[in-house]
Amino acid sequence: MDESQEYTRYRQDSAVLAEIGRFLDPQVARLTVRLSGDLARAAVAAWDRDEEGEVGEETVEQSRVRDRAASLALIGLAVADRGTASGDEVVVELDVTEVAAALLAAYDEDVIPLESP
Secondary structure: OOOOHHHHHHHHHHHHHHHHHHHHHHHOOEEEEEEEHHHHHHHHHHHHOOOOOOOOOOOHHHHHHHHHHHHHHHHHHHHHHHOEEEOOEEEEEEEHHHHHHHHHHHHHOOOOOOOOO
């Protein structure tokens, strides 16, 4: 099946976005963030959890949810390796991709509204 002109343009836009990412990658690395102690512990628990079995055929939704769980586990690894308690919070440097994954999940789940400034 031939792709519509719109999707051809979207693929070209996606390629440009990837090139922007390649250009930005050396400019950004880690961001220092604060997490509540509860959230930090939940992330570490996700990292510590052993998943048994193989991933079978998945729907797009199932794949997205599994990818988000993996992102949470990577945040847990960062907390376990580099996190420092600060009162009721944990201060940790996260890779910008981990911060982006958390923000995208929050926007998608309507935890925070996606608004124009």
